[in-house]
Amino acid sequence: MNDNEVKSFFGKKVKFYREKIKLSQEELSVKLELNQRQVSMIERGLSFPSLKTLNKLSQVFECNIQDLFDNDALQSEAILKDLLSRMIKDLPYKKLQTLYMIAKNL
Numbered sequence: 001m002n003d004n005e006v007k008s009f010f011g012k013k014v015k016f017y018r019e020k021i022k023l024s025q026e027e028l029s030v031k032l033e034l035n036q037r038q039v040s041m042i043e044r045g046l047s048f049p050s051l052k053t054l055n056k057l058s059q060v061f062e063c064n065i066q067d068l069f070d071n072d073a074l075q076s077e078a079i080l081k082d083l084l085s086r087m088i089k090d091l092p093y094k095k096l097q098t099l100y101m102i103a104k105n106l
Helices: 003-020 025-032 036-043 051-061 077-089 093-104
Strands: none
Touching (some): 025 051
16 A cells, blocks of 8 residues: 555544544544544545544544554445555556456456
8 A cells, every 4th residue: 555545544444433433523623632624634535643643543432553554454345445446446457357357256
């Protein structure tokens, strides 16, 4: 994953956890001592939180910081679909054909 993909994945995980505990962006921003715009930028993958904010996120979500980065623990079908669509977006035609044949036979 490149930096933008990491930010995007991380942002989706933050949004997933936030929605899981039924917080608005505004409510989360208060708990993190950020403004709502900063939370929005993190969730959209446009910004990355500081170490202090990472620690606060893990406390608010009652998880380990590692859980926010864990690829193997994808907990949302929407996250997985988005990641897959981003991965195939720039694939050359031949690789798309191969991927299609693999997926078709699953």
